[in-house]
Amino acid sequence: MQHIIDRFISYVTIDTESDANSETTPSTAKQWDLANKLVEELKAIGMQDVTIDDKSYIMATLPSNVVHEVPTIGFVSHFDTTPDFTGANVKPQIIPNYDGKDIILNVEQNIILSPSYFKDLLLYKGQTLITTDGTTLLGADDKAGITEIMTAMEFLINNPEIKHGKIRVGFTPDEEIGRGAHHFDVEKFGADWAYTMDGSQVGELEYENFNAAGAKITFKGKSVHPGYAKGKMINSILIANDFINALPKGETPQETRGYEGFFHVNHLTGGIEESVLELIIRDHSKKKFEKRKELIEKIANKINKKFAKQFGEDIVVAEINDQYYNMKEKVVPVKYIVDIAEKAMKEVNVKPLIKPIRGGTDGCQLSYKGLPCPNIFAGGHNFHGKYEYVPVESMQKAVEVIVKIAELTSMPNFGLEQPKTKKTK
Incomplete structure (x- = not known):
């Protein structure tokens, strides 16, 4: 658990707030600070073909470890945070064994994270929560997703007995201002389909959006x-x-x-x-x-x-x-990619919550650029404000889901009951 906490905190304490009024990509120079760190970390854990372009789009490869043909899949998250609330000087607080009561985020300003208002907190009684100090957002949207992808890739590299096909990883800037997929090179990415790790509550699985x-x-x-x-x-x-x-x-x-x-x-x-x-x-x-x-x-x-x-x-x-547009139109023709994620969740004891996104992700635009891309939970709650928090156990489960998806994709018929038509590259 401590490893994933340390990795997450190392990301959220770097300010990556994007700016809708900027005409550059990334929209703020400070996004490069985390982008460059991620590149070095991808190389350090053993990922291959690690690249970052002049607009800070990051891609990397985990090669297949099976001899038979397997579709190339991808996992995508964004490293910017919303300009709706400050992301500078984030000071995360660790709440072990949450007792189900009010959490005092900031004594001086009397800022309280309370289950009487945020009822979802009670879902995580007994778990370890990471919160803000009440003066900034946390950045779990979507640094939790990056943490999970990075941790899952590291786990697969360190456990080669888990079979998987070729996996591509993509980290993007400026998602929070609607530009995350604008310069994403789908052809270079080279995946048959992908998943954004950018949802909220544990179990969320989404392929419809506004x-x-x-x-x-x-x-x-x-x-x-x-x-x-x-x-x-x-x-x-x-x-x-x-x-x-x-x-x-x-x-x-x-x-x-x-x-x-x-x-x-x-x-x-x-x-x-x-x-x-x-x-x-x-x-x-x-x-x-x-x-x-x-x-x-x-x-x-x-x-x-x-x-x-x-x-x-x-x-x-x-x-x-x-x-952006509703990704449903592009995902339904390849609905088996959702079925794989649903099966993966069930196999790691996560109850799938399939529902429409009341918002958008990079996956919406990527789906229309030719990369079908459903959305999976990253675990955080109350995004874009001082009451944001993430249960560490939810991030751990997201890591397990990524690993299981990779494993299922290497199996005949993706481990699903009915044969599915699969496209390979």
């Missing part, structure tokens, strides 16, 4: 002295407020679950002359996803029509950009 888009709405106005503003002033902040109020009630992240989509207003800045609203659009259904984008345009057009005579031009400008 269709996603981002919208930037600019509202214009006219500033006039408030004492003489009658019939003249146009306050862009109030128009932005009207726009927000025109969105469907109850279709927000905090009021939806499962397959339910939403609009999420996540940023608003401005003054009388101009305000800018940023929001994200999510839905599992492609049809509903398109309807949501159409609604944004419809609301904008309605406001423009209302102010057409007074303002003389469009007072609202809506820019909508698709971000």
Whole structure:
């Protein structure tokens, strides 16, 4: 257990926060700090063909140790952390034998991780938890995934009696700002399929995700002295407020679950002359996803029509950009890759929790680039904030799942009951 704790802490204490406003890849220079460390570590544990390109994408190979043809599989995780909450100066806390009670993260600021609010904590009573100190995020998203992949590869190298085919490992930057797969060279990676280790609770197995888009709405106005503003002033902040109020009630992240989509207003800045609203659009259904984008345009057009005579031009400008799509379309034709992961979990005594992702992973985009890529749990909870934590036992189980997937893939019919068509490279 201590080995996996030490490895994880060595990763999370390196700040790798990404930046959506940057145009470089990686978006922040500090991501190179962990990237370069990972390259050296991959070499040290005995991985082959270790490469890092000029955009910090890392790839490495564990060669096959069987003589028969076996598909090449991959495991992928990202090393950046979200810009939603600071990842600088992370000070992890180890909570052995968790007693099911409140965990005081920070005495001075009275920050408490409580099972009365975060009920999932009670699933891990008696286990070892790694938490934050209440002032930063932890970075289990997705340094837990990197820890698990690295540990699993090291285990396979040290235990050559476990048979497996060729395995490719990929670590990416900038996943948290939606760019993790943008420069991922699928052809160079050379896997028939892969798995992202980027889920949450132990047992999660996902091959459906949101269709996603981002919208930037600019509202214009006219500033006039408030004492003489009658019939003249146009306050862009109030128009932005009207726009927000025109969105469907109850279709927000905090009021939806499962397959339910939403609009999420996540940023608003401005003054009388101009305000800018940023929001994200999510839905599992492609049809509903398109309807949501159409609604944004419809609301904008309605406001423009209302102010057409007074303002003389469009007072609202809506820019909508698709971000990623539901991987289900690409994974279902090769559903056996999900079945292999499900069987692997069962064989290491993990109950599979197959459900849609209420978000996205690198695997979403990779699936559309020709690399089908379901998502497997990494074990962390409460990502992107100070209440983030990860049970060490969950990371250990993820390592076991990776090893078992590698083993099953080398077996006839992948160890599944029915023969499956398999593609090899």
